[in-house]
Amino acid sequence: MDHVLLFAAIGVVILVNLAEKSVEHERRRVSEAAPPRGDSHDLSPYELAYLSGGPRRTINTALAVLATAGAVRVSRGSHVTPVQGARPSPVPIEQAVLDTLVARPGGCRAGELRRELETHPALAGLAAGLQARGLIVPEDAFGTAWQRMRLQKVAAGVACGFAMLVIALAVAGMAGKETVFVGALLFSAFAVILGLTGLSRQRRRLLNVVTRAGREALRSARSHHPRGVRDQTSLAMAVGVPVALYGLQDAGDQSLCDELSAGDPGGDCTGACGTYSGGGDGVTFGGHDFGGSSSSCGSSGCGGGSSSCGGGSSCGGGSSCGSSS
Numbered sequence: 001m002d003h004v005l006l007f008a009a010i011g012v013v014i015l016v017n018l019a020e021k022s023v024e025h026e027r028r029r030v031s032e033a034a035p036p037r038g039d040s041h042d043l044s045p046y047e048l049a050y051l052s053g054g055p056r057r058t059i060n061t062a063l064a065v066l067a068t069a070g071a072v073r074v075s076r077g078s079h080v081t082p083v084q085g086a087r088p089s090p091v092p093i094e095q096a097v098l099d100t101l102v103a104r105p106g107g108c109r110a111g112e113l114r115r116e117l118e119t120h121p122a123l124a125g126l127a128a129g130l131q132a133r134g135l136i137v138p139e140d141a142f143g144t145a146w147q148r149m150r151l152q153k154v155a156a157g158v159a160c161g162f163a164m165l166v167i168a169l170a171v172a173g174m175a176g177k178e179t180v181f182v183g184a185l186l187f188s189a190f191a192v193i194l195g196l197t198g199l200s201r202q203r204r205r206l207l208n209v210v211t212r213a214g215r216e217a218l219r220s221a222r223s224h225h226p227r228g229v230r231d232q233t234s235l236a237m238a239v240g241v242p243v244a245l246y247g248l249q250d251a252g253d254q255s256l257c258d259e260l261s262a263g264d265p266g267g268d269c270t271g272a273c274g275t276y277s278g279g280g281d282g283v284t285f286g287g288h289d290f291g292g293s294s295s296s297c298g299s300s301g302c303g304g305g306s307s308s309c310g311g312g313s314s315c316g317g318g319s320s321c322g323s324s325s
Contacts, residue, residue, distance in 0.1 A: 002178040005166055009187035012162050016191050019148075020198035021154035027146040027202070031137050031209050045240030046093050048221050050126050051135060051214050052245055055118045058126065062093045063110065064243045069235055072101065074110065076168030092122035135214035142206050149202055156195030165190040221245060 006174035044049070063080065066072040071086035071094075082101040089095045092228040100116055101107055108116075117123065131135045166188045169175035175184075210218070227246050242250045 001169070001175050002181040002184060005169070005175055005184035006017060006180045006187065008162065009166070009184045009191065011300050012159050012191040013187055013194060016152075016155045016159050016195040016198065020202060021149045023145055023152055023202045024149055024205075027142065027205060028208070029270040030141050030145065032212050043217060043221065045236050045244045046091070046126060046190075047130060048134075048218070048241065049244035050123075050130060051210055051218050053247070055123050056114060057244065057247070058093060058123060059117050060116045060248045061098070061240055062091075062097045062244045063113075064248050065235060066094055068239045071098065078110040079107055080110050080113055092125065093117075093120075096120045096122040130214070133213075135211055135217060137209040137211055142209075145202075145206055149199070149206070151198060152195075152202065155191075156199055159188070159191035159195040163192050218245070 045061060045065075046058050049058040053060075063072065063074070066089075067074055070085075071083055071089070073081050073083055075081070081103060082098055086098065089098060096117055097113065100113060100120075127136065166175065166184055170181070170185075175181055221241075222245055225231070225241050225245060227242070227250065229303045230242065
């Protein structure tokens with residue numbers, strides 16, 4: 001009996017592995033499709049942010065630009081409030097941040113703001129534009145992959161059921177009498193872990209997938225805007241682009257970084273968390289993404305912070321600091 005259980009456990013591991021590979025193969029097939037021709041991919045800072053880190057990076061980029069322009073204030077405890085008299089922004093995502101803050105007397109914590117804006121029409125429109133240009137994969141393109149994922153769920157369920165069977169047989173005294181039973185138990189546990197982690201991994205990978213064309217656009221943008229080099233021609237270029245490509249911490253204000261990440265378990269001000277990750281196939285984005293905004297807008301004419309971009313200045317909301325593409 002123990003030998004039978006060992007071979008069966010190995011078979012379950014193989015089953016779970018093949019089920020995930022089937023989903024992965026279909027996902028790669030869709031995400032690696034040839035991009036549409038004739039698109040120059042001249043992307044705005046917020047489009048770059050969405051490709052780099054999804055909705056979270058996009059919102060953080062808007063917070064960095066608005067905070068640097070003096071249109072919002074970030075205080076202790078990650079509390080964000082609008083500055084009275086700040087002008088409206090022509091950039092939809094920036095205006096969405098301002099509108100959300102105005103609608104909440106006293107402002108709100110940065111984490112709450114990010115959660116509330118994740119489904120905002122401004123972000124949906126941004127994603128739709130990137131999908132139309134072939135830079136991210138529409139969810140409905142993964143119909144076959146989602147169907148195969150149902151089989152992956154079945155395989156994971158088989159793994160869990162088999163592990164329970166092995167334990168039940170051992171408790172009943174019908175197994176566990178030979179040393180090979182340890183192998184059967186270990187392979188059973190491995191199958192369960194493999195099945196559950198595989199489900200979580202594929203579910204995450206099938207959401208917000210950056211295509212090959214999207215990755216090429218990001219690589220091109222990073223080559224034109226290397227880390228640590230700032231284009232001071234506008235606030236969007238000096239702050240928006242670095243934050244979009246590398247994370248909020250790349251704007252250079254550690255104190256603001258700390259405040260924006262305060263109280264958030266995913267906070268990390270030391271690196272560009274949330275940048276797209278993975279190998280050569282289509283990859284997902286999102287994840288935690290923290291950092292600081294900068295006061296280094298020196299030559300842009302917008303100053304570095306509230307001193308020259310005060311509440312009612314022409315820099316309020318980033319509208320005349322070049323926040324728009």
